[in-house]
Amino acid sequence: MTALTDLTIAQAREALDAGEFSARELAEAHIKAMEQHRTLNAFITETPERALADADEADKRRQAGQAAGPMDGIPIAMKDLFCTADVRTTAGSHILEPFTPPYESTVSGRLKAGGSVMLGKANLDEFAMGSANITSYFGPVTNPWVASGGDNRRRVPGGSSGGSAAAVAARVAIAATGTDTGGSIRQPASFCGIVGMKPTYGRCSRWGIVAFASSLDQAGPMTRTVQDAAIMLQAMAGHDPKDSTSAPYQLPDFSAKLREGVKGMKIGVPKEYRIDGMPAEIERIWQHGAEWLRAQGAEVVEISLPHTKYALPTYYIIAPAEASSNLARYDGVRYGLRVPGHDLTEMYENTRAEGFGAEVKRRVMIGTYVLSAGYYDAYYLKAQKVRTLILRDFTQAFEQVDAILTPTAPSAAFVVGEKQDDPVQMYLNDVFTVPASMAGLPAISVPGGLSDGGLPLGLHLIAKPFDEVTLFQAAAALEEAAGFTARPAGF
Amino acid sequence: MALDQATVARIANLARIKVSDDELQAWASDLTAIIDFVEQLDEVNTEGVEPMTGVGDFSLPMRPDVVTDGGYADAVTSNAPEGHDHFFAVPKVVE
Numbered sequence: 001m002t003a004l005t006d007l008t009i010a011q012a013r014e015a016l017d018a019g020e021f022s023a024r025e026l027a028e029a030h031i032k033a034m035e036q037h038r039t040l041n042a043f044i045t046e047t048p049e050r051a052l053a054d055a056d057e058a059d060k061r062r063q064a065g066q067a068a069g070p071m072d073g074i075p076i077a078m079k080d081l082f083c084t085a086d087v088r089t090t091a092g093s094h095i096l097e098p099f100t101p102p103y104e105s106t107v108s109g110r111l112k113a114g115g116s117v118m119l120g121k122a123n124l125d126e127f128a129m130g131s132a133n134i135t136s137y138f139g140p141v142t143n144p145w146v147a148s149g150g151d152n153r154r155r156v157p158g159g160s161s162g163g164s165a166a167a168v169a170a171r172v173a174i175a176a177t178g179t180d181t182g183g184s185i186r187q188p189a190s191f192c193g194i195v196g197m198k199p200t201y202g203r204c205s206r207w208g209i210v211a212f213a214s215s216l217d218q219a220g221p222m223t224r225t226v227q228d229a230a231i232m233l234q235a236m237a238g239h240d241p242k243d244s245t246s247a248p249y250q251l252p253d254f255s256a257k258l259r260e261g262v263k264g265m266k267i268g269v270p271k272e273y274r275i276d277g278m279p280a281e282i283e284r285i286w287q288h289g290a291e292w293l294r295a296q297g298a299e300v301v302e303i304s305l306p307h308t309k310y311a312l313p314t315y316y317i318i319a320p321a322e323a324s325s326n327l328a329r330y331d332g333v334r335y336g337l338r339v340p341g342h343d344l345t346e347m348y349e350n351t352r353a354e355g356f357g358a359e360v361k362r363r364v365m366i367g368t369y370v371l372s373a374g375y376y377d378a379y380y381l382k383a384q385k386v387r388t389l390i391l392r393d394f395t396q397a398f399e400q401v402d403a404i405l406t407p408t409a410p411s412a413a414f415v416v417g418e419k420q421d422d423p424v425q426m427y428l429n430d431v432f433t434v435p436a437s438m439a440g441l442p443a444i445s446v447p448g449g450l451s452d453g454g455l456p457l458g459l460h461l462i463a464k465p466f467d468e469v470t471l472f473q474a475a476a477a478l479e480e481a482a483g484f485t486a487r488p489a490g491f
Numbered sequence: 492m493a494l495d496q497a498t499v500a501r502i503a504n505l506a507r508i509k510v511s512d513d514e515l516q517a518w519a520s521d522l523t524a525i526i527d528f529v530e531q532l533d534e535v536n537t538e539g540v541e542p543m544t545g546v547g548d549f550s551l552p553m554r555p556d557v558v559t560d561g562g563y564a565d566a567v568t569s570n571a572p573e574g575h576d577h578f579f580a581v582p583k584v585v586e
Contacts, residue, residue, distance in 0.1 A: 102566035201546040244551050313529040335570035344582050353509035368506040384542030386535050424528050440546030
């Protein structure tokens with residue numbers, strides 16, 4: 001029999017329904033794995049007692065023939081950006097270290113109502129700002145993968161949802177929640193060899209998620225299969241009157257076309273993603289992806305997204321601008337850290353100087369600058385206009401194709417300590433994921449294969465707004481063709 | 492465009508983040524590198540292009556302007572670093 005920690009959501013649900021084991025046994029196996037793999041630092045707060053209580057409730061419901069849905073009894077990790085009632089929520093920041101929300105975010109609340117079992121709050125980059133999970137006040141997360149050939153150096157899991165990705169890859173959680181502002185679900189999924197999906201902006205409620213950049217932030221599932229991502233999104237998504245940007249649409253059945261294949265589908269390959277200095281192994285995995293889809297009957301065509309190279313600089317104006325506004329609330333008055341000062345202003349300044357880490361300060365200051373008098377038009381307004389052009393590129397491309405295929409990240413997981421001195425080098429990690437974020441499009445990273453060094457590499461699909469069904473359909477075909485079965489040694 | 496120390500001091504003040512004088516130069520170089528990177532956008536012709544202020548083509552919903560929830564003073568103030576009787580307390584503002 002498969003180890004309980006190796007099961008997918010779909011397999012575990014079937015076995016739970018058949019009474020092969022209880023939700024409590026499933027939770028216990030994962031709690032044990034969580035304890036065994038503490039060196040990964042994937043969790044900021046472990047909640048084993050809560051997990052067992054959730055599991056007991058799930059068992060009671062099943063025994064009464066009233067299972068809450070496909071997530072009932074499934075152990076998950078919750079990114080520590082989702083406010084969870086009576087469970088500390090830190091956003092990976094010193095400034096929120098003492099914060100225990102009295103309310104539950106809509107997405108975590110839906111998962112709870114759907115019966116999922118919360119193992120703990122997963123580590124992340126501070127306020128979700130980072131691509132290597134090295135900016136957390138609670139320490140970096142380690143990627144469970146190491147390179148082949150005796151190179152045992154520790155690698156980053158990607159970020160910002162690095163704890164979520166590491167937990168799922170290490171078989172500590174069957175699935176995890178993530179949030180994605182510029183690639184924070186998809187890039188760590190690629191680095192850790194799992195599936196990570198960012199829905200269309202507006203699909204999941206942002207209510208109760210600690211805000212980074214409100215016009216970009218989206219919650220999404222991180223799982224080991226495409227089917228699991230579709231199942232989990234079904235439990236997370238849906239209209240919420242408490243988020244005015246939540247889409248007032250009925251949810252489709254995200255799993256509806258998982259087995260329909262890509263025959264007759266038109267897939268675009270954007271020529272502008274062939275960036276200077278792209279490593280040969282990334283180019284190769286991308287070509288494999290295109291060949292796999294072609295072999296299954298898709299028509300693969302070259303397309304043009306002319307403003308691709310401007311997406312990242314646009315992002316690094318818009319996201320910090322929104323962050324500087326959102327993070328103004330951390331002032332030491334209503335919640336979180338307070339550092340005394342001789343007057344009110346100095347109390348604010350001391351609190352924020354001590355409470356925020358370097359990357360958060362960097363982005364708050366950039367955001368403050370681009371929004372300040374005299375610079376607003378030159379930077380912020382300009383970026384908003386370029387964003388219109390980026391969206392227009394995609395809108396035009398989707399008149400021609402059903403989905404777009406690109407690599408997820410420009411490299412495999414790098415060694416801890418690399419790219420840390422130069423922020424712009426770190427930002428380039430998100431070069432392939434940011435454009436879809438700017439346009440609000442649904443996108444997914446699926447494991448495509450291993451790098452020359454034996455590390456996972458993801459393939460990235462982007463679809464039309466609110467067409468997650470087609471996205472999952474194409475992703476399932478890609479997953480099947482890739483046949484990715486590798487797993488990190490020792491996990 | 493290079494940011495000088497005075498500009499960094501002004502930004503830090505607007506952002507209410509204490510930056511000591513001996514940190515100003517390091518921040519000036521750091522932020523300049525990012526501003527240089529984003530200034531690539533100057534190459535793009537945006538004449539006549541409308542700024543994108545949000546995603547999605549649905550308009551923001553309206554609702555009656557009435558109180559729909561409340562009465563949780565305990566919960567609302569439960570995380571306050573300093574408070575008295577459901578008030579948030581701050582250092583003295585007026586002498």
